[in-house]
Amino acid sequence: MIYTITLNPSIDYVMEVADFKEGSVNRAEHTMYYPGGKGINVSRVLKRMGADTTVLGFTAGFTGTFIKEKLIEEQVAVKLIEVEGTSRINVKLKAGTETEINGTGPIVDEGAAARLISQLDALQPADFVVIAGSLPGTVPPTIYQTIVEKCNKHEANVVIDTGGALLKDLLVERPFLIKPNHHELGDLFGVTIQTKEEVVEYARKIHDQGVQNIIVSMAGEGALLYSSEGVYIAKAPKGNVKNSVGAGDSLVAGFLAGYEKYANIEEALRYGIASGSATAFSHDLCQKEEVEKLLKQVEIDKL
Structure with missing residues (x-):
């Protein structure tokens, strides 16, 4: 459960x-x-x-x-x-x-x-x-x-x-898992993180403290997963972004659903990225069919 x-x-x-106008009557479409x-x-x-x-x-x-x-x-x-x-x-x-x-x-x-x-x-x-x-x-x-x-x-x-x-x-x-973005990861150490190498460095510091899995979202650069099984970089599918609400939550849900299904960190990351992307491309949270369509488009490399 x-x-x-x-x-x-x-x-x-x-x-x-x-056509929103401040101070006027606006009607929602x-x-x-x-x-x-x-x-x-x-x-x-x-x-x-x-x-x-x-x-x-x-x-x-x-x-x-x-x-x-x-x-x-x-x-x-x-x-x-x-x-x-x-x-x-x-x-x-x-x-x-x-x-x-x-x-x-x-x-x-x-x-x-x-x-x-x-x-x-x-x-x-x-x-x-x-x-x-x-x-x-x-x-x-x-x-x-x-x-x-x-x-x-x-x-x-x-x-x-x-x-x-x-x-x-x-x-x-x-x-078991935390999911900061690269700004939040930097805030934990009082630094500004600007490169992928710095993401890896500070994610390793978190992992050394005993956190089992760290997913760091990196805006247009995709996301990085630092775990005991390795360090992975995932590139998200391309699409028309309609919604910014719930994409990160969908990533967490997809990761956990994938991990429960496969007990494999890399596949869990693939499901997480596909779920977050599917929500971003939708008006509401993602549906299973939308996630499955995007799975093959998620590119993952092990560093």
Whole structure:
């Protein structure tokens, strides 16, 4: 089972406006509503790829009900804890450039946080737990640390997709996978990374700390995977980019789905890159058929 933890889920409200004018009445040509949040995105893609997944986290109010109902429609298992307030709505305005306005989330008290931690007692050694996104202001600041410690106690595999001080503090826990971009990798060491050689150098430093797999996205240069089995460079397929929301989450989901299927790091990377690309070329998250069409176009070289 692959569990995902999203502490502050959202409704992603996407509006496409052809000729946006600030200070005027604008009419959207297309509107779309999706259950959002990084971990939820991972679970939605995992389910589409045929992997077993369960969503953990907090929801509240009528917006929280929408999030749960949409996930159930997609046959994603849901164990979200209801709290006070209202789950947030994040507006994605597509009008030439893309603008995001993220709402505020509900109040998560200590009791709700403790219930989430207790859910992890069901973990088994073969399970994966994806911890994704930033911390909402109302949860204990050490909650990610507590989650990872609980996962380690049950010998579950931890995937961390966050950044900054949160990520840096969790490296000592030796997670199975992290996925920084090259800017975030540099931030961990207080440097600016500009070349592929520097990516390899600093990914090696992370690996030497005990992190098992490090995927570093490098914008137009593709992505690099540093693992005990080797260092791989992957070039993404070419296509018409329509969507920047969820591509990184899809990469994580594709990697885990591929790893569960093949137990092979290189094939997992291929599925991850194809999944991230398929989402970038779509208006929503990728579908399995779209991913499979792109697999042969993913070029991977071992350094």
